[in-house]
Amino acid sequence: MNRFDKLPVRWRLAITSAGLTFVILLLFAVLVEVVTVSRMRSDFDNDLQVSAQQLQDRLHWERTLEGFQLTSQPDALEAATAGGAVISFIDLAGHRRTYAPFKHPPSLGPPRSGLHEVNGYRVVTKALYPPQGGPVGYMEYGKPRANLAHTIGRVRLFLILGVLGGSLLAFLAGLAVARRAMSPIARLTSAAKDIARTRDPGVHLPMPEADDEIADLARTLEQMLVALDSARGETEAMLERQREFVADASHELRTPLTSILTNLELLEADLEGEDREIAGAALRSSQRMRRLVADLLLLARADAGRQVPHEPVNLASIVREAAAEVAPTALDHDLSVDADEPGLMVSGSADELHRLAVNLIGNAVSHTPSGTSVHACVRRDGEAITLIVEDTGPGVPPELRDRIFDRFVRGDGDAGIRSGSGLGLAIVKAVADSHGGSVHLESPDAGGARFVVTLPGSRVSEPLEVPARA
Numbered sequence: 290m291n292r293f294d295k296l297p298v299r300w301r302l303a304i305t306s307a308g309l310t311f312v313i314l315l316l317f318a319v320l321v322e323v324v325t326v327s328r329m330r331s332d333f334d335n336d337l338q339v340s341a342q343q344l345q346d347r348l349h350w351e352r353t354l355e356g357f358q359l360t361s362q363p364d365a366l367e368a369a370t371a372g373g374a375v376i377s378f379i380d381l382a383g384h385r386r387t388y389a390p391f392k393h394p395p396s397l398g399p400p401r402s403g404l405h406e407v408n409g410y411r412v413v414t415k416a417l418y419p420p421q422g423g424p425v426g427y428m429e430y431g432k433p434r435a436n437l438a439h440t441i442g443r444v445r446l447f448l449i450l451g452v453l454g455g456s457l458l459a460f461l462a463g464l465a466v467a468r469r470a471m472s473p474i475a476r477l478t479s480a481a482k483d484i485a486r487t488r489d490p491g492v493h494l495p496m497p498e499a500d501d502e503i504a505d506l507a508r509t510l511e512q513m514l515v516a517l518d519s520a521r522g523e524t525e526a527m528l529e530r531q532r533e534f535v536a537d538a539s540h541e542l543r544t545p546l547t548s549i550l551t552n553l554e555l556l557e558a559d560l561e562g563e564d565r566e567i568a569g570a571a572l573r574s575s576q577r578m579r580r581l582v583a584d585l586l587l588l589a590r591a592d593a594g595r596q597v598p599h600e601p602v603n604l605a606s607i608v609r610e611a612a613a614e615v616a617p618t619a620l621d622h623d624l625s626v627d628a629d630e631p632g633l634m635v636s637g638s639a640d641e642l643h644r645l646a647v648n649l650i651g652n653a654v655s656h657t658p659s660g661t662s663v664h665a666c667v668r669r670d671g672e673a674i675t676l677i678v679e680d681t682g683p684g685v686p687p688e689l690r691d692r693i694f695d696r697f698v699r700g701d702g703d704a705g706i707r708s709g710s711g712l713g714l715a716i717v718k719a720v721a722d723s724h725g726g727s728v729h730l731e732s733p734d735a736g737g738a739r740f741v742v743t744l745p746g747s748r749v750s751e752p753l754e755v756p757a758r759a
Contacts, residue, residue, distance in 0.1 A: 299467035306463030473497035591719040611646035621659035657682030679739035
């Protein structure tokens with residue numbers, strides 16, 4: 290692909306139009322120049338011969354011993370030399386007398402029949418006849434070709450300027466016409482960019498006034514957008530029904546699961562031996578199922594836009610309780626909490642924020658080997674409250690960093706590192722978003738992973754007591 294093909298369409302149309310106009314005007318100018326210059330040269334020669342003939346008729350001569358002599362010298366010579374012409378009289382012996390409007394006139398050469406050029410002059414030769422007898426000499430009459438060359442140069446310059454000016458006008462006119470012709474496509478492109486930015490296929494495309502190929506394209510795109518909008522509406526309705534179903538099903542599953550857990554706890558207390566171990570295994574599986582159902586319920590509520598009532602809570606107290614809850618599973622880790630700054634209040638759900646903190650700290654403990662340090666910190670950052678959980682483990686693999694907060698994203702489960710359900714960080718993001726905050730992953734220079742949660746602070750200064758958890 291050459292550079293011309295890379296130019297915008299309107300520029301290519303304008304350049305093509307200007308190029309064709311240039312070729313046409315150039316051919317026309319060459320034809321005009323050939324005809325005009327030929328005619329000017331012919332007129333110049335004719336005028337030269339006519340002037341010489343008139344001068345010859347107006348002058349009178351007589352024969353002398355020295356050759357010939359003018360018997361009368363009217364103003365014809367002065368008029369004939371106007372404009373830089375040169376007149377030279379030559380007798381039969383070769384003596385020359387020259388008349389010119391300036392000193393040191395040039396030589397017109399020996400007499401020759403017809404027209405010829407000498408020293409930049411176009412010269413015609415006429416024989417001089419007295420009233421009686423044969424010729425007594427010759428008259429050479431020459432006009433400078435500079436005037437003719439100057440006129441021809443002006444004609445050529447005019448033609449060149451005409452060709453270039455016409456090409457430039459054709460380029461500008463082609464550019465204007467192309468821009469006007471491409472304006473419907475530009476409007477369609479702008480509407481398509483708005484649709485790509487807003488992701489709303491319900492926007493109506495601008496229809497061109499003319500019923501041409503562009504209008505056909507606009508109608509086709511309009512029909513496509515209508516079909517996409519309809520398909521998106523059906524998909525959203527289906528997804529909404531699925532979210533409602535998951536939220537309702539998760540909510541309904543909590544009651545039977547609670548009943549099953551209670552019965553299994555009682556059954557485990559009454560059994561002994563192998564039966565007790567079987568009941569304990571069923572109890573642990575049911576507890577994992579209850580946690581999974583709780584996670585799914587929280588995510589389903591977030592997807593369905595359902596929010597629990599918010600109230601001012603002390604984020605520092607929640608993080609300390611979350612660390613205390615995770616501490617029994619972190620006996621082989623160095624777990625520390627820095628949440629002693631007063632007034633770290635946020636507006637939100639205590640249960641959901643507790644789940645956020647537990648998931649972050651538990652995720653750091655579960656995905657780092659033994660002997661790793663895990664540190665949680667809560668501090669004020671301007672009007673916002675920031676929760677930071679960082680560890681000195683191997684960090685997040687590069688291929689997982691961009692989708693670490695997606696659902697069911699899990700690592701490879703290296704030796705010594707436990708793997709979860711893949712919902713923990715997705716819940717963290719859902720809770721942070723529902724509270725008007727954000728969460729992002731950082732990679733410290735010293736290694737490990739650092740999760741930073743930023744939540745808007747609450748104006749309430751007195752911390753509320755958070756219900757104690759086991």
